[in-house]
Amino acid sequence: MDQKKSEAFYIRLREQLQETTKWPSDYLYKFIVLSEPEKIAQIHKIFDNTGAVIESKLSKKGKYTSVSVTVNLNSPEEVIVKYKEVSQVEGVISL
Template identity: 55%
Template sequence: MDKKTEEFYDRLKGELEKSSSWPALYLYKFIVPTDAEKIEQVEKAFDCLGAVIKTTQSKTGKFTSVSVDVQMKSPQAVIDKYIELSTIEGIVSL
């Protein structure tokens, strides 16, 4: 992981620690190229976590927004999930 990414996650973890008591509900938002396999990869990453997942295709149909509302154990668990999903080609975390 590069230095900039590491600093981003450190800052996010600090903000999460201050803003919520854990476990807490967390809303992930991702943009992925509209590809059933990539959308499925995001959905599978949250299997068995009781997540509520909503997908919306862009007007052009090239991209799909994926919102995931899920109970997470800790700020570190939130970060770990971002890192796990960062391996999906073309994914953008919002």
């Protein structure tokens, strides 16, 4: 996603979260990443010390891993910060 599209996405997301969610709130992230231990570990590290509950599930053929992260956050800005951090993990897909 190019920078301009990316910023537009985050602006829309922030607006939607402000309108639909009472903060602080639990937020569920879902990511798909290649089943490489270092990539999964990178996602875990981003959510270290946040009290997040992280669940991983291997795809049927084992090539990909779905990572679900539930964490209590205080604002839409905190949600976006984590999305941006995880987007630095090579090949990650945010759902």
